Amino acid sequence: MATNVSIARPLERWGGVRVFAHPGSAALIGALVVLVFFAAQSAPFRSLGGISNWLDPASLFGISSVFVALLMIGGEFDLSAGVMTASSGLVAGLIGTQTGLNIWFCLLLALVFAVCIGLLNGLIVVKTSLPSFIVTLGTFLSLQGLNLGVTKLVAHQVYAGGIDQVSGYSSAHAVFASTIDIGSGSFPISIVWWLAVTAAAAWLLARTRFGNWIFSAGGAPLAARSVGVPVRRTKILLFVGTAFSGWLVGTIEAMRLAAVQATQGVGNELTFIVAAVIGGCLLTGGHGSVIGAAAGALIYGMAQQGIVYLNWNSDWLYLFLGVLLLTAALLNHFVRLFAMQARS
Amino acid sequence: MSASIPIIEAKNVSKSYGRIAALSDISTSVRAGEVTCVLGDNGAGKSTFIKILAGFHRHDAGELLLDGAPVVFENPRAALDAGIATLYQDLALLPLMSVWRNFFLGREPTRGMPPLRRLDVAKAKKICLEELRLLGINLKDADQLVGTMSGGERQAVAIARAIHFGARIIILDEPTAALGVKQSGIVLRNVAEARDRGLGIVLITHNPRHAYLVGDRFLVLNLGRSLGEFGRADVTEVELTALMAGGTEFDELRTALRAAPQQAQQAQRLG
Numbered sequence: 106m107a108t109n110v111s112i113a114r115p116l117e118r119w120g121g122v123r124v125f126a127h128p129g130s131a132a133l134i135g136a137l138v139v140l141v142f143f144a145a146q147s148a149p150f151r152s153l154g155g156i157s158n159w160l161d162p163a164s165l166f167g168i169s170s171v172f173v174a175l176l177m178i179g180g181e182f183d184l185s186a187g188v189m190t191a192s193s194g195l196v197a198g199l200i201g202t203q204t205g206l207n208i209w210f211c212l213l214l215a216l217v218f219a220v221c222i223g224l225l226n227g228l229i230v231v232k233t234s235l236p237s238f239i240v241t242l243g244t245f246l247s248l249q250g251l252n253l254g255v256t257k258l259v260a261h262q263v264y265a266g267g268i269d270q271v272s273g274y275s276s277a278h279a280v281f282a283s284t285i286d287i288g289s290g291s292f293p294i295s296i297v298w299w300l301a302v303t304a305a306a307a308w309l310l311a312r313t314r315f316g317n318w319i320f321s322a323g324g325a326p327l328a329a330r331s332v333g334v335p336v337r338r339t340k341i342l343l344f345v346g347t348a349f350s351g352w353l354v355g356t357i358e359a360m361r362l363a364a365v366q367a368t369q370g371v372g373n374e375l376t377f378i379v380a381a382v383i384g385g386c387l388l389t390g391g392h393g394s395v396i397g398a399a400a401g402a403l404i405y406g407m408a409q410q411g412i413v414y415l416n417w418n419s420d421w422l423y424l425f426l427g428v429l430l431l432t433a434a435l436l437n438h439f440v441r442l443f444a445m446q447a448r449s
Numbered sequence: 450m451s452a453s454i455p456i457i458e459a460k461n462v463s464k465s466y467g468r469i470a471a472l473s474d475i476s477t478s479v480r481a482g483e484v485t486c487v488l489g490d491n492g493a494g495k496s497t498f499i500k501i502l503a504g505f506h507r508h509d510a511g512e513l514l515l516d517g518a519p520v521v522f523e524n525p526r527a528a529l530d531a532g533i534a535t536l537y538q539d540l541a542l543l544p545l546m547s548v549w550r551n552f553f554l555g556r557e558p559t560r561g562m563p564p565l566r567r568l569d570v571a572k573a574k575k576i577c578l579e580e581l582r583l584l585g586i587n588l589k590d591a592d593q594l595v596g597t598m599s600g601g602e603r604q605a606v607a608i609a610r611a612i613h614f615g616a617r618i619i620i621l622d623e624p625t626a627a628l629g630v631k632q633s634g635i636v637l638r639n640v641a642e643a644r645d646r647g648l649g650i651v652l653i654t655h656n657p658r659h660a661y662l663v664g665d666r667f668l669v670l671n672l673g674r675s676l677g678e679f680g681r682a683d684v685t686e687v688e689l690t691a692l693m694a695g696g697t698e699f700d701e702l703r704t705a706l707r708a709a710p711q712q713a714q715q716a717q718r719l720g
Contacts, residue, residue, distance in 0.1 A: 312567045314557045320546055321554055328541040333555035392545045441545070 128385025129397025131436050135383065135429070136400045136407070143411035150414040153290030160292065163406025164299035165354055167399045169373070170380035171299075171306045172350035174398035176343040177381050178310070180323030180390025181230060181237035183344060185222065185244040187373030189351025192248045193219045194358060194365035195256055198265035208273040216352050222248070223348030227341030237344075249371060256367040269363035282360035295357050302350075303399040310395055319343065323390025379426060380405055383433040387441060404429065454517045455480045456618055456649045457502065457533070462511035464497055470673055471497040474511070477668040477678050479618055479649040484640060486652045486660035488693055489670035495653050498670070499620050502651065503535040504528030532617035538627065540607040544596030548588065551595050552577040552610050580609040584642045600628045601635025608643055618649040625659050637663050657689040669693060 144151040150159070169186055176183055197215035201208050226244055230237045256263060268274060281298075284291045310316040321329035322339045330336050351370075359365045382388070383404060384397025408425050412418075455478035464472040472494045479485045489495050500506045501513070504522030512519050515531055522528040528535075542551050549570075558569040558576075574591035581588050586605045595603060604624055611619050621640065625633040640663050644650050654660050660667060667684060669676040669692050676692050677684075 308567075312570070314559060314566075314568060317550055317554060317557055317568065320550070321543055324543040324545050325539075325541075328539060328543060329554065331541045387545075391543065 128392055129394030132384045132397040132400035136403045139404050139407050143407060147414040150411055153288040157290035157292045159406045159410035160296050162409055163403045164295040166376055166380060166405055167299040167402035168302050168354050169350045170377045170398040170402040171303050171395045172347045173377040174381040174384055174386050174393055174395045175306055175319060176347050177386040178323050178390060178393040179319045179340055179343045181340060182241060183347040184241040184374045185248055186347045186351055186377055187370040188245050188248045189348055190355035190370035191252050191365060193352040194355035195252055195265050198268045198359055198365045199259050201271035202265060202267050208271045208277050212356055219348040219352035220345055223345035227344030231337040231340050252367045263367045264364050266364040268359055278360045281357045303395060306395040320391060379430050382430060385437055387437055458514040460512040462508045464501060464506060464508050472673045475675050479651055481649050482644055482647050483665040484644050484650040484652055484663045485666040486664035487668045488654060488657060488660055490655055493670040494673040495670060499622060499653055502533060502620060532615055534611035534616035535620040536607050537622050540603055542595050542603055545594060547592045547594055548606060549574045549577040549591040580613045581605060584609050584639055600632040604636045605639045608639055620651040622653050657693050661686040661689060
């Protein structure tokens, strides 16, 4: 009780309740702090070249984190989101290099594959009410096995290479993997994708009926159903969304390198969740922000590269992330208590 | 004129589950601008009765009249379409969502064409604040999270929502059960406001004092049977309380409680 009061009162007195209670604001402030911290100590970090270096991983993590955040606000997890980048890249790459079909057609097939996996995840979760943590852990392991097994079987190695030889590659490369040079920086177009996806998702969440339904599906699914919200359909679509983000990131990486590693993306699923939690998403659903999740991914990108610029051992990255995650989770917890506290 | 015909009337309604009679021979009525209170202890049949009114269960015998014509609600949707809204204790509100989002959840007003169809936020906020004002709740900010509202205010949001979406009768299931004295007062005030706007209210409660504060008509249930159905003029609060307490059972309890200290003393002596 005493804790609630001491948290709530200063915020209220500030008159900025809505600003500070907004789930994404802490991540934006955190991103600013991290930026200042590294930029103050490292000149290369704040150069155009350095900025493009840390925006690059931030954009790739950011695209997925935004969709994972939507799903988490809807009350579910997707552990297959990381490995999906490899799976969809491999589907497109293997079909393209083996059959010689146009790469755009192969990308479409990969998209269909990703959507099917998303539907499968979603249908199993809503039909059985099993925790999505377990269901998507199963999908994650299955896809990881398939990625390696099928790639070895078809390509006789652990990667699908030579995608640049497939017809249509140059136009696909331009859309997904080109760079824009500004000064010493070479900015990948994935940054544009990241910003576009974040803006679209933020609009969807705050300004459409579907966004309203996402919050309610995570916050109180039974109450939502009783007032006519199609909770199941909402959740299934959100699983399709994370699978789509896996396809988009997988396509960007495949077009960049003209090759897909069968082991790519494994482990990233947790990074997405970390970014979403830093962005103010509650593990229990019903609350969160995609702009916050995008900022969470930005923090990750800056920390990953910043530690290199400062010549620190990269092991420290995980300590940094761990502390950040705990801080964010605690902050979310108190924001929630504050939000739930009756003031009459 | 219209006040003479009840919006809904139950005539000798009975319901059994298998061989167990959950309700037998219940009659009462709900009129526009009146509060009908259904009183009874746990297991008295209050829940069964409102589930019949709300379309969750169908009665086996007797008649349900809607505006004077016999009706059977096939499902909750049918009852809702007839203007009967039921508010359970959770109120179907999401604490972490703003008032206006809760108010319109599942029935959001939109503008524009797809794919740019979007919420009409300004309209939603305006309607929401206006409907709450009509219930006597003056909210400054429709963006306030429902979780930060008091129990009474939440109830008002749920009632205002039901009214806005066409309810003629609102069934309140134990609205004061989990609340303190002050919040119960606010809930009862909401009930009175809704009544004065011409709605029929069914108030389910086991608190005769709360019932008597707002009630026009009282139905007392015990073990699925009616212990009586009264107009306000025909019964006093004391009589209602006595009826609720169940007469002989209450006397037995009083005797048992008085005897308890003597038994304890006896036990001490023996020990």
